[in-house]
Amino acid sequence: MLKVDHASVYFQTRDGRTVHALDRVSLAIPENSFVVALGASGCGKSTLLNAIAGFLPLSDGAITLDGRPVTSPGADRGVVFQKDTLLPWKTVIDNVALGLKFAGVPKVARRERAERLLHLVGLKDFAAAFPYELSGGMRQRVGIARALATEPDVLLMDEPFGALDSLTREQMQELLVSIWKETHTRIFFITHSIEEALFLGTQVVVMSPRPGRIVARFDLDFVRRFAETGDARAVKTSPEFASLREEIRDILHGSEELRSAAE
Numbered sequence: 001m002l003k004v005d006h007a008s009v010y011f012q013t014r015d016g017r018t019v020h021a022l023d024r025v026s027l028a029i030p031e032n033s034f035v036v037a038l039g040a041s042g043c044g045k046s047t048l049l050n051a052i053a054g055f056l057p058l059s060d061g062a063i064t065l066d067g068r069p070v071t072s073p074g075a076d077r078g079v080v081f082q083k084d085t086l087l088p089w090k091t092v093i094d095n096v097a098l099g100l101k102f103a104g105v106p107k108v109a110r111r112e113r114a115e116r117l118l119h120l121v122g123l124k125d126f127a128a129a130f131p132y133e134l135s136g137g138m139r140q141r142v143g144i145a146r147a148l149a150t151e152p153d154v155l156l157m158d159e160p161f162g163a164l165d166s167l168t169r170e171q172m173q174e175l176l177v178s179i180w181k182e183t184h185t186r187i188f189f190i191t192h193s194i195e196e197a198l199f200l201g202t203q204v205v206v207m208s209p210r211p212g213r214i215v216a217r218f219d220l221d222f223v224r225r226f227a228e229t230g231d232a233r234a235v236k237t238s239p240e241f242a243s244l245r246e247e248i249r250d251i252l253h254g255s256e257e258l259r260s261a262a263e
């Protein structure tokens with residue numbers, strides 16, 4: 001179980017102000033779950049993900065992964081960002097195998113695992129290509145393969161499809177569900193798209209802006225329904241999907257109005 005317990009983060013800005021970015025956030029990411037944090041820009045979603053990744057320290061509270069405190073980055077957590085971070089001078093397969101090289105995995109095993117992962121993300125014919133030869137969606141798929149290479153306990157994804165066109169984005173969501181189902185890797189995913197959150201999450205936490213806190217939680221089964229039927233359209237056009245979309249929209253608008261009134 002990955003547990004975030006009353007996590008708070010304060011930043012000191014260079015002009016001496018204190019920004020309260022995260023306020024006593026608690027959540028659990030159990031095995032086989034797909035937890036999505038949803039909120040408007042600036043509500044502390046990336047701060048939360050970066051703390052779970054071990055990139056930044058909490059000011060208060062604790063994060064543990066299977067009982068071990070999280071204090072620095074580790075191979076047990078794979079990260080995918082909105083902008084791909086592939087090395088342009090390395091081939092696709094070498095990019096995927098990079099973390100394995102650092103982990104001391106022998107060359108033949110590295111290649112085998114990287115090939116398997118490229119197959120998983122539908123890029124087995126692009127092993128020898130360079131990142132500039134790929135589309136944005138393909139580069140994100142390489143990033144996912146790379147993040148999965150070390151077989152992490154949890155995949156952390158910070159708006160990974162935010163820069164993609166809407167059709168590619170939908171295809172990537174569906175691909176991610178099949179990867180989640182096949183690898184059983186739990187996922188923590190950040191988005192500001194209500195539809196994306198509803199479609200993907202087994203649990204959706206809605207965050208309010210400054211200080212970022214969780215204002216609502218939903219346990220959902222749309223993603224499992226899609227995983228069983230393969231019919232995304234039926235899921236997204238269902239009356240439950242539409243009514244939750246409106247409910248969450250009201251919550252997001254309500255918390256934004258409260259914040260504006262307080263400023």
Ligand SMILES: Nc1ncnc2c1ncn2[C@@H]1O[C@H](COP(=O)(O)OP(=O)(O)OP(=O)(O)O)[C@@H](O)[C@H]1O
Binds near residue numbers: 019040041043044192
């Ligand atoms: N290093 C930093 N120093 C000072 N303030 C920061 C720092 N990092 C983030 N913040 C502030 O903390 C708040 C939360 O930022 P964060 O990036 O976590 O939000 P977000 O919800 O991920 O936003 P977006 O969706 O736009 O990426 C913002 O007000 C931001 O300006």
